[in-house]
Amino acid sequence: MPEKKYDSGKVQIMNIEINEIKDKLHEINWDFTSSSATKGIHSIHPYPAKFIPEIPRTLLDTLPLPKGTAVLDPFCGSGTTLVEAQSKGYPTVGVDLNPIACLISTVKTNTLPSNFVDLAKECINKAEKNSNEINKEIPNINHWFKEDIQHAISVLVSEIDKVENEITRNGLRLALSSIIVRVSNQESDTRYAAIEKNVTKENVFSYFLVACQKLSQYLGRNLFKDKLSAQIINKSILEVTPSDIKRPIGMVITSPPYPNAYEYWLYHKYRMWWLGYNPNEVKTSEIGARAHYFKKNHQTIDDFILQMDIVMELLTKVVVSSGYICFVVGRSIIHGKHYDNSKIIEELALKHNLSIVAMIDRNIAKHRKSFNLSHAKIKKETLLVLQKI
Numbered sequence: 565m566p567e568k569k570y571d572s573g574k575v576q577i578m579n580i581e582i583n584e585i586k587d588k589l590h591e592i593n594w595d596f597t598s599s600s601a602t603k604g605i606h607s608i609h610p611y612p613a614k615f616i617p618e619i620p621r622t623l624l625d626t627l628p629l630p631k632g633t634a635v636l637d638p639f640c641g642s643g644t645t646l647v648e649a650q651s652k653g654y655p656t657v658g659v660d661l662n663p664i665a666c667l668i669s670t671v672k673t674n675t676l677p678s679n680f681v682d683l684a685k686e687c688i689n690k691a692e693k694n695s696n697e698i699n700k701e702i703p704n705i706n707h708w709f710k711e712d713i714q715h716a717i718s719v720l721v722s723e724i725d726k727v728e729n730e731i732t733r734n735g736l737r738l739a740l741s742s743i744i745v746r747v748s749n750q751e752s753d754t755r756y757a758a759i760e761k762n763v764t765k766e767n768v769f770s771y772f773l774v775a776c777q778k779l780s781q782y783l784g785r786n787l788f789k790d791k792l793s794a795q796i797i798n799k800s801i802l803e804v805t806p807s808d809i810k811r812p813i814g815m816v817i818t819s820p821p822y823p824n825a826y827e828y829w830l831y832h833k834y835r836m837w838w839l840g841y842n843p844n845e846v847k848t849s850e851i852g853a854r855a856h857y858f859k860k861n862h863q864t865i866d867d868f869i870l871q872m873d874i875v876m877e878l879l880t881k882v883v884v885s886s887g888y889i890c891f892v893v894g895r896s897i898i899h900g901k902h903y904d905n906s907k908i909i910e911e912l913a914l915k916h917n918l919s920i921v922a923m924i925d926r927n928i929a930k931h932r933k934s935f936n937l938s939h940a941k942i943k944k945e946t947l948l949v950l951q952k953i
């Protein structure tokens with residue numbers, strides 16, 4: 565008897581399902597004008613170009629996750645996709661090059677001990693009594709931090725790093741990271757100029773305590789009992805291999821960095837220095853960083869195509885058949901020329917034999933800020949929903 569290659573009834577049902585999904589995706593207004601991107605758990609630490617949580621939430625509500633699989637964000641940033649997937653009871657995997665992104669994602673997907681605020685107070689007490697000169701090799705430090713502020717931050721870092729429990733230590737490090745720009749001379753998160761600010765050493769401790777109270781409010785042990793742990797990988801996605809990802813993946817929801825748009829390394833530069841990371845190493849491997857597009861022998865859109873090709877190759881290997889890959893991607897302006905990055909992802913999807921379920925434009929909210937002014941002119945981005953067949 566000839567071998568039956570496919571079950572035509574099953575294929576028909578799958579076609580009906582996918583058509584229903586396409587209709588649903590097109591009926592949704594993806595602008596989410598009254599978004600809550602800076603509320604609740606998503607407000608615990610600033611992050612540039614983060615997802616409004618409604619985007620991953622709505623995708624997770626609309627697309628079926630194949631049984632026994634996890635949700636992956638290969639550019640997880642502040643972990644919006646991971647938190648939304650976790651709140652639906654799905655296991656998650658996140659990858660990001662930036663250690664601050666990984667710290668935020670790790671803390672957000674864990675549960676802090678119920679005495680977290682008391683532990684923070686203990687650190688403050690010890691730090692206030694610590695008069696040691698702490699030598700921090702941070703470039704240009706006196707330009708960005710007053711001397712007494714430098715001392716307060718360094719004694720806090722040194723007390724926090726003595727905390728044995730990793731989850732608590734990460735929570736304390738994140739709380740400190742969240743106040744670094746506020747206690748520095750930097751005008752604001754998106755304005756990179758040194759100005760005179762009325763901040764004192766006492767403010768460092770009081771702001772830190774408030775940040776810890778806020779973390780405890782959203783991540784305290786009393787709120788969550790059975791959070792599924794997330795796998796967070798702090799590595800360039802271009803170096804991640806399928807064996808690094810410990811779970812079969814049924815859905816990818818991501819928003820990649822793209823040429824000359826945001827500078828994640830720059831945004832977190834002094835947070836990284838204070839927490840013992842080297843921002844220059846992050847800058848070198850950061851996809852899309854402006855620095856790579858405005859130097860001698862600069863990168864071009866072809867470099868970005870190559871980088872996304874490597875990402876797509878990895879995704880097609882780790883995603884199970886019938887799983888979904890969702891990208892939200894905007895336009896780029898490089899040396900005055902406009903590029904629609906969604907067309908690049910579309911072409912790569914076809915190259916890697918993915919089916920294109922939907923391509924939907926959405927309007928970007930006006931309040932999104934960036935260091936790069938040319939980016940402010942870009943008003944639309946595209947949601948691409950792809951499926952591995």
Ligand SMILES: C[S@@+](CC[C@H](N)C(=O)[O-])C[C@H]1O[C@@H](n2cnc3c(N)ncnc32)[C@H](O)[C@@H]1O
Nearest residue numbers: 614615639641642644660661662800801850851
């Ligand atoms: C658009 S942001 C993602 C924001 C995220 N969706 C959120 O809600 O916070 C893009 C991310 O890509 C990361 N990134 C840049 N180059 C990378 C690389 N080579 N490997 C992994 N991540 C990278 C950046 O650090 C940044 O966090």
